[in-house]
Amino acid sequence: MKLLVNGEAHEVAANTLAELLAALDYEGDWLATAVNSDLVHKANRAEFRLSDGDRIEILSPMQGG
Amino acid sequence: MFELFGTSLPSRLLLGTAQYPSPAILADAVKASGTSVVTVSLRREMAGGRAGEKFWSLIRALGTRILPNTAGCHSVKEAVTTAKMAREVFGTSWIKLEVIGNQDTLQPDVFGLVEAARILCEDGFTVFPYTTDDLVVAERLLEAGCKVLMPWCAPIGSALGPVNIMALRSMRGHFPDVPLIVDAGLGRPSHAATVMELGFDAVLLNTAVARAADPVGMARAFGKAVEAGREAYSSGMLEPRDVAVPSTPTIGRAVFS
Numbered sequence: 001m002k003l004l005v006n007g008e009a010h011e012v013a014a015n016t017l018a019e020l021l022a023a024l025d026y027e028g029d030w031l032a033t034a035v036n037s038d039l040v041h042k043a044n045r046a047e048f049r050l051s052d053g054d055r056i057e058i059l060s061p062m063q064g065g
Numbered sequence: 066m067f068e069l070f071g072t073s074l075p076s077r078l079l080l081g082t083a084q085y086p087s088p089a090i091l092a093d094a095v096k097a098s099g100t101s102v103v104t105v106s107l108r109r110e111m112a113g114g115r116a117g118e119k120f121w122s123l124i125r126a127l128g129t130r131i132l133p134n135t136a137g138c139h140s141v142k143e144a145v146t147t148a149k150m151a152r153e154v155f156g157t158s159w160i161k162l163e164v165i166g167n168q169d170t171l172q173p174d175v176f177g178l179v180e181a182a183r184i185l186c187e188d189g190f191t192v193f194p195y196t197t198d199d200l201v202v203a204e205r206l207l208e209a210g211c212k213v214l215m216p217w218c219a220p221i222g223s224a225l226g227p228v229n230i231m232a233l234r235s236m237r238g239h240f241p242d243v244p245l246i247v248d249a250g251l252g253r254p255s256h257a258a259t260v261m262e263l264g265f266d267a268v269l270l271n272t273a274v275a276r277a278a279d280p281v282g283m284a285r286a287f288g289k290a291v292e293a294g295r296e297a298y299s300s301g302m303l304e305p306r307d308v309a310v311p312s313t314p315t316i317g318r319a320v321f322s
Contacts, residue, residue, distance in 0.1 A: 006109040025113045030121045032107060032150035037142055039149040057109065059150055060117020061124065063091075064106025064134045065081030065221070065271030 004055045018045040020056065032059045067267060069244060070159075070191055070212070072130070074101045077261070078291045079132065079246065080284070081271025088123050090280050095127050098284035102130045104161055104269065106137075107151055132193065134161040139174070141181045148185050160185060161193045161215070161248075161269075171221040171249075175202045179209050186210025195248050198232035200239055207243065214240065215248035215269065218260060222272040224252025227260055237264045254283075254290030261294025262302065 003010050005024065014020040017033060017040055033040045034057040040048050050056075067074040080100040085091035095103060105124060110117050124131065133151035138144040141164065148160045164181055166174025173196055182192050186209055194206050198216045206214060216236060219225035227233055228250070237245060247260045248269040257268050268291055277283035 006111065026110070027113060028115075028118050030117050030154055031110060032154045034146055034150060037146055039146055039153065041153060057150075059107040059147075059154070060110035061121040061154060062106045062108035062117065063081075063083035063085075063120065064104050064136055065083045 001050060001052050003050065003053070006056070006058055015049060016046060017048040017050060017056070020050060021045065021058070026058060028060070030060055033057065034059075069267075074130070074267075075099065076101045076288065076291070077267040077295055078257075078288055079104065079248075079267060079269040080274065081269070082124065083271055084275035085280055088120070091275075092123060092127060094274055094280045094284035095129065097281045097288065098274070099288040100129060100284075102132050103127065104132045104134050104271070105155065106134050107147060107154065130159070131155050131157055132159050132161050133157065134195075135163045136161075137165065138163060139165050141177045141184070144177070144181045145184050148181075148190060149188075152190070158189055159191045159193065161195060163195045172217070173197060175199065175205075178202075179205045182206055182211050183209040193246070193248075198229060198236055200236060203236065203240065207240075213244040213246065215246045217249040218247050218256070219250025219252075221249040223250050224273055225250055226252050226256030230259075230263070233260060233263055233265070254286045257287055258290040258294035258297070261291055262297050264298050267291070 001012060003012055012020055012023050014023045036055050067077045076099045078098055078100045079102040080098050081104045082091055133155045135144040135147040138147055144164045152158055162182055164174045164177040165171055178194055182194050185192050192211050193213055193215050194211050195215050196202055203214050218227040244266045246267040246269055247265050251257050251270045252273050274280050274284045
């Protein structure tokens with residue numbers, strides 16, 4: 001499946017958001033995810049099914065003013 | 066002590082966590098400032114979670130309250146989604162809401178700000194809106210559900226200090242019971258003292274400390290200035306006069322001629 005993850009094109013064999021995170025080696029309780037500009041709660045990642053062309057944002061804590 | 070949403074904050078200084086020379090200096094500056102609230106952000110994680118983890122561990126160890134921001138968002142949708150993501154990661158419903166409207170001045174898009182504030186307040190967020198010193202916008206933000214206002218005093222990172230004292234004074238006068246925090250534009254401790262003397266409840270700053278030659282020393286200096294300004298405001302300052310008034314009693318003065 002072709003996905004856009006944090007602005008970069010990826011070809012990944014993952015059906016759900018949780019599988020995508022595992023496939024790209026993301027781990028940790030401090031990650032927040034959004035698909036096509038909407039938040040996907042951590043608890044819903046395992047059921048959240050991805051579609052070709054989805055835009056995924058994976059964010060984590062960073063310095064801010 | 067500063068009461069904000071049922072929380073007693075020992076300090077009236079809120080400090081940003083960006084642009085410090087090193088994580089150790091950031092931690093020391095936070096301690097030296099005496100702040101009890103630090104601002105943080107969310108950015109794309111490119112290292113599988115490891116980059117965010119390091120920073121998040123450092124922040125948690127500081128033991129302060131966290132105020133996440135929506136910095137860099139230019140639309141209502143971006144800001145709302147970022148706020149929701151921040152709530153999940155940081156475990157707080159406090160959000161410093163930024164909807165940027167102009168790239169040169171980084172001034173807020175106040176129309177988008179009011180719209181985003183309404184959506185987030187209805188969703189249970191405690192919204193700290195980064196706004197201008199415009200009274201009408203301030204009214205709209207309060208109507209939208211905000212219980213605190215954060216006007217700029219100059220563009221973000223400019224270090225200009227309060228460029229429109231009259232507008233800030235007017236804001237304080239119009240909203241005597243709303244917590245007002247000056248956010249953005251402070252460059253020197255004297256700027257912070259000035260806005261605190263006007264009766265503002267607190268200040269939020271970042272660049273002036275982080276980019277100082279000695280961020281830890283500057284953090285301490287800002288902490289003192291904020292305290293001094295607040296105490297001066299509470300103690301009732303003299304109004305300026307156009308004529309001299311002798312401070313030494315004139316009665317009983319010796320006459321030599």
